[in-house]
Amino acid sequence: MSKYKVNLKINNISVSVDEGTSILDAARTLNFTIPTLCHHEDLCVAGNCRVCVVEQKGNRLLPAACATPVSEGMEIMTNSLKVRQARKHVVELLLSEHNADCTKCFKNGSCELQDMSNDYRIGDHVFLDLVKDREKIKDISSPSIEKDDSKCIRCQRCVRTCTDLQAVSALAVTHKGNHMKVSTFLDKPMNDVVCTNCGQCINRCPTAALTERNYIDEVFDAIYDPKKFVVVQTAPATRVAIGEEFGMEPGSRVTGKMVAALRRLGVDKVLDTDFTADLTIMEEGTELLTRLKEALVEGKEVALPMLTSCSPGWIKFQEHLYPEFLDNLSTCKSPQQMFGPLAKTYYAEKVNKNPAEMIVVSIMPCTAKKFEAERPEMRGSGYKDVDYVLTTRELGMMIHQAGIDFEKLEDERYDSILGESTGAAVIFGATGGVMEAALRTAYEIVTGREVPFTNLNIKPVRGMEGVKEASVKIKDVKPEWSFLEGVELNVAIAHGLANAKIVMDKIKDGSANYHFIEVMACPSGCIGGGGQPIPTSMEIRKRRAAGIYEEDEALVIRKSHENPEVQEIYQSFLHEPLGHRSHDLLHTHYAPRKRH
Amino acid sequence: MEKKIKKVDLIFGKVDYLDILDKSFQRTRDEIILDVIDSGLRGRGGAGFPTGLKWKFAKNEEADQKYVICNADEGEPGTFKDREILTEAPEKVLAGMALCGYCIGATEGYIYLRMEYNFLLPQLNQQIDAFNKQMKERNFEFTIYIRSGSGAYVCGEETALMESMEGRRGEPRNKPPFPTSQGYLGKPTSVNNVETLVFALMIAKEGPTKFKEMGTFDSRGSKVFSVSGDTPTPGIYELELGMTLEQFVEEFGDGDTKAVQVGGASGFCVARKDFKDTLIGFEGIPTGGSMMIFNSSRSMYNILHDYLEFMEEESCGQCTPCRVGCQQLLKGIEAVKKGIKQPPYLEDLQKLSDTMRIASKCGLGQSVPNPFNSIINNFREEIIY
Numbered sequence: 001m002s003k004y005k006v007n008l009k010i011n012n013i014s015v016s017v018d019e020g021t022s023i024l025d026a027a028r029t030l031n032f033t034i035p036t037l038c039h040h041e042d043l044c045v046a047g048n049c050r051v052c053v054v055e056q057k058g059n060r061l062l063p064a065a066c067a068t069p070v071s072e073g074m075e076i077m078t079n080s081l082k083v084r085q086a087r088k089h090v091v092e093l094l095l096s097e098h099n100a101d102c103t104k105c106f107k108n109g110s111c112e113l114q115d116m117s118n119d120y121r122i123g124d125h126v127f128l129d130l131v132k133d134r135e136k137i138k139d140i141s142s143p144s145i146e147k148d149d150s151k152c153i154r155c156q157r158c159v160r161t162c163t164d165l166q167a168v169s170a171l172a173v174t175h176k177g178n179h180m181k182v183s184t185f186l187d188k189p190m191n192d193v194v195c196t197n198c199g200q201c202i203n204r205c206p207t208a209a210l211t212e213r214n215y216i217d218e219v220f221d222a223i224y225d226p227k228k229f230v231v232v233q234t235a236p237a238t239r240v241a242i243g244e245e246f247g248m249e250p251g252s253r254v255t256g257k258m259v260a261a262l263r264r265l266g267v268d269k270v271l272d273t274d275f276t277a278d279l280t281i282m283e284e285g286t287e288l289l290t291r292l293k294e295a296l297v298e299g300k301e302v303a304l305p306m307l308t309s310c311s312p313g314w315i316k317f318q319e320h321l322y323p324e325f326l327d328n329l330s331t332c333k334s335p336q337q338m339f340g341p342l343a344k345t346y347y348a349e350k351v352n353k354n355p356a357e358m359i360v361v362s363i364m365p366c367t368a369k370k371f372e373a374e375r376p377e378m379r380g381s382g383y384k385d386v387d388y389v390l391t392t393r394e395l396g397m398m399i400h401q402a403g404i405d406f407e408k409l410e411d412e413r414y415d416s417i418l419g420e421s422t423g424a425a426v427i428f429g430a431t432g433g434v435m436e437a438a439l440r441t442a443y444e445i446v447t448g449r450e451v452p453f454t455n456l457n458i459k460p461v462r463g464m465e466g467v468k469e470a471s472v473k474i475k476d477v478k479p480e481w482s483f484l485e486g487v488e489l490n491v492a493i494a495h496g497l498a499n500a501k502i503v504m505d506k507i508k509d510g511s512a513n514y515h516f517i518e519v520m521a522c523p524s525g526c527i528g529g530g531g532q533p534i535p536t537s538m539e540i541r542k543r544r545a546a547g548i549y550e551e552d553e554a555l556v557i558r559k560s561h562e563n564p565e566v567q568e569i570y571q572s573f574l575h576e577p578l579g580h581r582s583h584d585l586l587h588t589h590y591a592p593r594k595r596h
Numbered sequence: 597m598e599k600k601i602k603k604v605d606l607i608f609g610k611v612d613y614l615d616i617l618d619k620s621f622q623r624t625r626d627e628i629i630l631d632v633i634d635s636g637l638r639g640r641g642g643a644g645f646p647t648g649l650k651w652k653f654a655k656n657e658e659a660d661q662k663y664v665i666c667n668a669d670e671g672e673p674g675t676f677k678d679r680e681i682l683t684e685a686p687e688k689v690l691a692g693m694a695l696c697g698y699c700i701g702a703t704e705g706y707i708y709l710r711m712e713y714n715f716l717l718p719q720l721n722q723q724i725d726a727f728n729k730q731m732k733e734r735n736f737e738f739t740i741y742i743r744s745g746s747g748a749y750v751c752g753e754e755t756a757l758m759e760s761m762e763g764r765r766g767e768p769r770n771k772p773p774f775p776t777s778q779g780y781l782g783k784p785t786s787v788n789n790v791e792t793l794v795f796a797l798m799i800a801k802e803g804p805t806k807f808k809e810m811g812t813f814d815s816r817g818s819k820v821f822s823v824s825g826d827t828p829t830p831g832i833y834e835l836e837l838g839m840t841l842e843q844f845v846e847e848f849g850d851g852d853t854k855a856v857q858v859g860g861a862s863g864f865c866v867a868r869k870d871f872k873d874t875l876i877g878f879e880g881i882p883t884g885g886s887m888m889i890f891n892s893s894r895s896m897y898n899i900l901h902d903y904l905e906f907m908e909e910e911s912c913g914q915c916t917p918c919r920v921g922c923q924q925l926l927k928g929i930e931a932v933k934k935g936i937k938q939p940p941y942l943e944d945l946q947k948l949s950d951t952m953r954i955a956s957k958c959g960l961g962q963s964v965p966n967p968f969n970s971i972i973n974n975f976r977e978e979i980i981y
């Protein structure tokens with residue numbers, strides 16, 4: 001966009017902004033907030049809800065502030081009588097077709113529509129009640145996502161998310177006029193369509209029309225069941241985000257408080273998914289080196305590039321849309337699903353508990369992990385490896401419900417064992433983190449030296465660019481890795497499934513020669529996961545990422561292979577990466593699914 | 597009565613369209629555009645934008661590709677004149693498109709044909725093939741294609757039409773950008789009504805003066821009307837603009853006319869008492885051609901109810917004022933009729949329709965207040981009792 005300045009007046013105040021700026025953004029520079037509903041920073045402009053309409057001198061129509069670029073000499077009023085009347089009408093109309101049972105609603109207190117009706121004090125609105133779907137039972141077919149059409153205001157944020165950010169198009173607008181709605185293919189239940197369960201639509205839905213399936217009561221039942229031994233694992237990205245549920249700044253590092261809160265909720269052990277993230281690096285790094293060896297030395301047909309498998313949304317995406325590349329997927333389970341079976345075997349033995357009475361609860365930034373925990377592949381321990389998956393938001397809700405004053409909690413440490421973590425594991429939470437952790441370890445295994453980046457920070461794989469590429473030249477290797485001498489290791493990182501699609505299409509048409517690719521289903525990686533605090537925006541995600549990298553630098557151990565608990569489990573239980581036990585507990589295969 | 601309504605024959609009469617084009621291609625684009633501007637021709641699809649200006653805007657855009665679209669979606673209730681033109685004078689429509697293509701610098705033209713008119717396809721395809729060949733023989737790079745509509749009224753709205761042509765759901769876009777700068781496939785596009793294109797061709801043939809001398813200051817020339825309802829002479833008529841409704845009813849009414857709906861379901865209802873003072877045209881009540889005549893046997897409640905049902909169904913549903921507003925207006929008059937809401941509720945609804953007029957995203961929602969307010973204002977008792 002060119003940098004021509006445009007001069008205009010908003011509420012009689014002169015302002016000069018870049019050409020192409022929307023009226024909405026121009027008003028923001030003067031500290032005027034214009035209400036919005038269909039607008040979302042991460043998405044393309046829709047201009048359909050019309051709550052953002054403003055008055056423009058000389059225009060008989062009220063332009064939508066989100067969708068109208070400024071023009072020279074424009075005079076805008078953001079709160080004239082005409083605007084107030086129109087805005088009130090729009091909110092009243094939305095409420096007239098909305099099942100507004102706020103007191104019983106999951107989004108009560110965190111709903112944009114509610115906020116708006118609050119601002120405008122729409123009490124007993126005059127129009128007729130048009131709610132059609134009130135009687136319709138909401139779609140709870142998916143273990144991850146609940147869809148309640150009676151709460152939908154048809155802003156299409158979810159559709160734009162699923163189509164533009166995620167390239168999935170599980171949701172689409174169907175029908176017109178009064179029948180217009182957001183629907184799945186042939187209106188099938190959510191568990192029967194290409195939905196990846198990524199939850200990105202939930203993060204952007206302004207109402208309770210899309211929410212996560214919540215398991216709060218089930219987990220409290222387990223906690224208060226004296227026969228049950230409740231073990232919690234917390235994912236890397238939760239610790240820089242959950243503070244937002246208590247009004248703290250995005251990116252606030254609250255690991256210790258989160259551990260303390262979980263203890264106060266009454267769980268028996270608070271352990272860390274970071275431990276299995278480190279383990280993932282050992283397994284996946286070895287897998288990559290093995291594949292490279294088979295390809296370069298033994299001349300075997302191996303599936304390269306290897307694709308990471310930590311992100312269950314990405315896995316389901318691949319099963320549906322790129323099944324021909326399932327062999328390229330690392331056989332490693334996600335860190336959550338490595339933790340489950342180890343908890344119910346190795347750990348159960350250590351703490352002398354009956355795995356049948358153990359309940360493994362995950363705290364995840366993710367809704368897809370709810371689905372993942374239900375997969376038939378995820379019963380390596382002989383039991384359901386992970387019993388319940390809660391989002392960061394659900395944990396926040398539980399802490400609220402239990403009356404725990406989160407901000408005031410003193411830091412506490414994870415229990416041992418399965419509670420030790422390294423900086424490498426923490427950065428799994430941000431896009432590029434798995435790649436960085438893998439490189440830190442693999443490079444050192446192969447060369448005996450640390451990765452050649454200042455302070456171990458592999459900057460080229462960090463940041464919010466949709467697709468990142470990097471090459472690492474491998475030099476002066478140890479004798480047993482001589483086949484890698486001089487090899488230029490090409491890696492790519494994609495976050496958000498639309499970016500994953502770009503990379504996969506490159507592989508498909510042969511225009512890329514990568515060895516290893518990290519894919520995270522969610523924009524910015526897990527810190528932008530579908531289970532993270534709402535709202536989300538690039539700015540918020542950047543701050544969470546900054547929190548992640550601070551946490552990494554603050555830890556003494558920053559390489560997965562140096563995690564003492566990881567070293568211990570290989571000595572006493574797993575024996576070696578990709579060994580027998582690993583194979584049984586930590587690895588799996590996935591099968592193609594249909595496109596529809 | 598000062599003067600009788602004058603029937604005109606610019607649209608349907610046979611002309612040597614190739615000769616018109618050959619002569620036009622000898623002139624500069626600017627000369628032709630100036631003529632069209634000078635003639636005062638305004639779009640015949642409803643919105644009435646000056647055609648010459650539209651062509652000039654599209655011409656002034658720098659782009660590697662531009663398009664001409666002939667809007668033949670004709671979905672307005674009570675309109676059937678574009679079908680007639682495409683049946684009787686298709687070659688003039690095609691030539692009008694080529695003329696527009698020459699003026700704005702487009703090499704491709706598309707006819708967006710209403711789905712219900714698919715029966716015209718075999719014949720049109722033949723004519724298009726022949727025409728494309730004739731253009732090729734003249735070394736004039738212009739190819740016409742035809743696209744079948746999706747069956748939705750809103751797809752007649754030019755940006756929804758382009759969405760539909762691009763394979764998406766027919767939802768109107770935000771404006772700006774306007775089609776003349778970013779239209780079909782993001783390229784500068786001139787969308788013109790079927791009738792508009794033929795008039796432009798005739799202006800190129802005869803010069804602007806003859807056209808300009810007909811009609812009134814704001815409404816030059818003639819217009820094709822679709823006359824229906826309680827009339828002994830329903831049908832298609834090309835008439836000089838500038839008549840009053842009184843003159844019109846004199847000619848077409850059945851002697852018992854109580855109201856005329858000018859401009860279809862999205863137009864205005866004029867009651868008998870206002871016939872004399874109402875001019876048909878841009879300074880009075882504009883119309884895309886639809887003229888529905890109602891006599892005293894008609895219930896205006898039923899008529900409004902029909903229109904609202906149509907709009908409630910045909911709204912694309914994306915924007916709140918239109919999607920929910922239409923439902924509220926429809927259910928609202930039902931509630932008043934049944935006594936569930938008191939008569940003053942009609943004023944609440946009229947305020948709501950005022951919001952729809954200024955806050956809806958496209959012309960559909962913006963024009964629902966036309967029939968609503970005009971019928972309520974003129975026939976309030978019929979709505980209530």
Ligand SMILES: Cc1cc2nc3c(=O)[nH]c(=O)nc-3n(C[C@H](O)[C@H](O)[C@H](O)COP(=O)(O)O)c2cc1C
Nearest residue numbers: 639640641669670671752753754788789792959960
């Ligand atoms: C809901 C809606 C339906 C429309 N349907 C038609 C149509 O069927 N034919 C048409 O020519 N214009 C239709 N229009 C107007 C077009 O958007 C556009 O203004 C017109 O095609 C431009 O051509 P003109 O300048 O020659 O009139 C419609 C507009 C709206 C808002």
Ligand code: SF4
Nearest residue numbers: 101102105111207208
């Ligand atoms: S979605 Fe929002 S407005 Fe609707 S019932 Fe829930 S809290 Fe209330």
Ligand code: SF4
Nearest residue numbers: 162195196198199201
């Ligand atoms: S969860 Fe993800 S894939 Fe599923 S509908 Fe929502 S955005 Fe689309």
Ligand code: SF4
Nearest residue numbers: 152153155156158205
């Ligand atoms: S489900 Fe939510 S995001 Fe999607 S259209 Fe409805 S309210 Fe908007």
Ligand code: SF4
Nearest residue numbers: 912913915918958961
């Ligand atoms: S006014 Fe009606 S037809 Fe136009 S965009 Fe809005 S909902 Fe769609």
Ligand code: FES
Nearest residue numbers: 047049050052066
């Ligand atoms: S926020 Fe601008 S139209 Fe919805």
